[in-house]
Amino acid sequence: xxxxxxxxxxLNSLLKSRGCSTAINQFVPKVDKRLDNDVLMxxxxxxxxxxxxxxxxxxxxxxxxxxxxxxxxxxxLYAVSKNRPIEHQxxxxxxxxxxxxxxxxxxxxxxxxxxxxxxGHRVLAELERVGKLHWLVTQNVDWLHLKAGSKRLTExxxxxxxxxxxxxxxxxxxxxxxxxxxxxxxxxxxxPDIVGPDGDVFLSxxxxxxxxxxxxxxxGGLLKPDVVFFGGSVPHDKVSFVRExxxxxxxxLTLGSSLQVYSAYRFIVAAHEQKIxxxxxxxxxxxxxxxxxxxxxxxxxxxxxxxNEFVV
Numbered sequence: 001x002x003x004x005x006x007x008x009x010x011l012n013s014l015l016k017s018r019g020c021s022t023a024i025n026q027f028v029p030k031v032d033k034r035l036d037n038d039v040l041m042x043x044x045x046x047x048x049x050x051x052x053x054x055x056x057x058x059x060x061x062x063x064x065x066x067x068x069x070x071x072x073x074x075x076x077l078y079a080v081s082k083n084r085p086i087e088h089q090x091x092x093x094x095x096x097x098x099x100x101x102x103x104x105x106x107x108x109x110x111x112x113x114x115x116x117x118x119x120g121h122r123v124l125a126e127l128e129r130v131g132k133l134h135w136l137v138t139q140n141v142d143w144l145h146l147k148a149g150s151k152r153l154t155e156x157x158x159x160x161x162x163x164x165x166x167x168x169x170x171x172x173x174x175x176x177x178x179x180x181x182x183x184x185x186x187x188x189x190x191x192p193d194i195v196g197p198d199g200d201v202f203l204s205x206x207x208x209x210x211x212x213x214x215x216x217x218x219x220g221g222l223l224k225p226d227v228v229f230f231g232g233s234v235p236h237d238k239v240s241f242v243r244e245x246x247x248x249x250x251x252x253l254t255l256g257s258s259l260q261v262y263s264a265y266r267f268i269v270a271a272h273e274q275k276i277x278x279x280x281x282x283x284x285x286x287x288x289x290x291x292x293x294x295x296x297x298x299x300x301x302x303x304x305x306x307x308n309e310f311v312v
Contacts, residue, residue, distance in 0.1 A: 029072040052134035054249035060256020088232035103208035112199035117148035120300035125149040126311040135245035158227035167221025184212040259287040
C-alpha cells in the first residue's frame with residue numbers, strides 16, 4: 001500500500017500540476033469534475049496489479065505539449081477553426097489538393113516539429129525502462145513518444161517526421177523535404193495561424209497556387225507524409241501486430257483519447273472480449289466509457305506522478 005508520505009508527495013505534485021500555464025490552457029480543455037483522491041488510489045492499484053501493461057494514447061497526452069487536438073470542447077481544432085484535415089482520397093487523386101496540403105504543411109512544420117514531450121510521455125518511457133509497460137500504442141502522429149525515448153511503441157497512424165513515396169515506397173526524413181521545398185519556393189513567406197494536430201495550417205487558395213512540391217528523388221513519384229489520413233486504413237500487418245501485443249498483456253490503460261476513431265477503439269473492444277481490465281483517463285467522455293473498469297476524468301499531467309511511483 002502507498003505510505004502516508006508517498007500519498008502526500010502525490011497530492012503535492014498534483015497541486016503543482018494543476019497550475020497549467022496560460023499557454024497550455026489554450027490547448028487543454030477544462031475539467032468539469034474535481035479529481036477524487038479515492039479514484040486516484042484506485043488508478044494506482046490498477047497499475048500496481050499489472051505486470052504487462054498495455055497503454056493506448058491519444059491527442060490528450062500531447063495537448064500539454066502545446067499541440068491542439070481535434071474534438072475537445074472550446075479548444076480543439078473543430079471548435080476554433082473551420083479547417084478540416086485532408087482525406088486520403090483527396091490527397092491521392094487531386095494534384096491541387098496535394099499542392100495545398102504541402103504548402104500548408106511547409107508553413108506549419110517549423111512550429112510543429114519543435115514540440116517537446118511532456119511528463120506524460122516521459123513517464124511512459126520510464127515505465128517501459130523498468131519493465132512495467134509491455135507495449136505502447138499511440139494514435140498521435142507527433143512522434144513525441146519517440147522523442148521521450150519509448151521503444152516498445154507502435155505509431156498506429158504513422159508519424160509526420162517521415163515521408164513516403166506512393167510509387168516506389170521509399171521513405172525519407174520530413175526535415176529533408178522541408179529543405180527541398182524551401183529551395184523550390186525561396187520567396188514563399190507566410191506566418192502560420194492555427195496549427196492543427198498534424199501540423200496543418202490554414203492558407204487561402206490564392207497563396208498556395210504557385211507553390212512547388214518536390215517529387216521523389218528516387219523515382220519521381222508522389223510524396224506523402226507517412227501517416228494514415230482520414231478515410232485511410234491502418235495496414236493489416238500493423239493491426240495484427242498490435243493485437244498480438246494486446247493478447248500478451250494483463251491490463252489496458254487508455255490515456256487522452258475519446259476513442260471515437262475505430263482504428264483504436266477496436267483494440268478496446270478486443271480487450272473487453274478477452275476480459276482484460278481497462279482503465280480510461282480522459283477529460284471528456286469516450287466511446288468506451290461503458291466498457292471501463294475504472295474511469296478517471298482529468299488531464300494526463302495530473303496522474304503522471306502516480307505512474308512515476310512505479311519508476312525505480
